[in-house]
Amino acid sequence: MIKNRDKTWKYFRDHLITHSGAHYLMALHELLEDQGYARLSDVAKKLDVSLGSLSTSMKPLIKKKLILQDENKHLRLSEAGQAIAQQIEQTWSVLTRFFQDILGVDDEVAEIDACKIEHLLSPQTTAGLLRLMEILEKEKALIKRIKEQKKRKKHLPR
Secondary structure (H helix, E strand, C coil): CCCCHHHCCHHHHCCCCCHHHHHHHHHHHHHHHHHCCCEHHHHHHHHCCCHHHHHHHHHHHHHCCCEEECCCCEEEECHHHHHHHHHHHHHHHHHHHHHHHHCCCCHHHHHHHHHHHCCCCCHHHHHHHHHHHHHHCCCHHHHHHHHHHHHHCCCCCC
8 A cells, every 4th residue: 555645656657658658559459450460650650640759659668578570660569568458458448438337428538538547557446447337337226326416517616
C-alpha cells in the first residue's frame, strides 16, 4: 500500500510505456492482424503522424524489445509487446463498456476517457473492474438508478 500519496506520481515515471507508445503497439498489432505485415510507413499512415516523428518515438519500444524489426524493415511485436498490446486493448474495451453501460456516459466521451487511461491500469485493476461489471449488469434496477442520476446531475459541481 502506498502510504504517502505525494509520492504516487513517481509510479508513472516507472511505467513501461507512454500513452503514445501504447498507441504504437496497438496500431502495429492491428496492422499485423489485418494485413500480416507492417512497416514504419504503415503505422505512421494508420496513426496520421509523420514518419520522422514515429521513427523517433518508436525507438524506446524497439530498445525495450517490444517491437522487433527485420532486415527488410518489417515490424513485428515481441511476445512481451504482443501481451502489452492485448492487455491495453482489453482494458480499453472494459473501460469503454463500464463508462457506457454502467455509468451511462456518451459513447464518444467513454471512448476518449478510456483511451486516456487504458495503458495505466494494472491487469489486476482491469480484472476487478470486469468482475464489478458482471455483478452490476445483473442489477438492472441499480443501473437504471445510476443512469437516472446522470440525467439529474449532468456535471460535477465546480
